[in-house]
Amino acid sequence: MKIALIAHDQKKEDMVEFAIAYKPILEQHELFATGTTGQRIIDATSLSVTRFRSGPLGGDQQIGAMIANNDMDMVIFFRDPLTAQPHEPDISALMRLSDVYHVPLATNMGTAEVLLKGLEHGFIDFRLLAERRSK
């Protein structure tokens, strides 16, 4: 499964802790991230992560493009709901595309935990359904 990991600045520490805690699951999948988030995860966990541009420089859009190509299976996006972001339209677009293509999207650690545990137990039927629909 292809999993995108993204965190705003105030949530990066949470993302690092999450990646450390869930490394045994995450390392079984193909990981993608926006620039700074990806570097923080790599430094803390040595997980293999494909890094895109930083969010404000187009990273959310690059991940959005993968979703639009039906080439992303899950998005874990720890958003900061308390700070205005200069690239808010890109963030909204990424979340909208997740809904368009039935890609599970977790915007906080609680949901992310449930998604990864579901993945661990093979709950991936939602993606198979989406694949069938796209044919």
Ligand SMILES: O=C(CO)COP(=O)(O)O
């Ligand atoms: O801004 C982001 C997502 O909207 C995250 O980008 P970085 O991981 O480069 O900080």
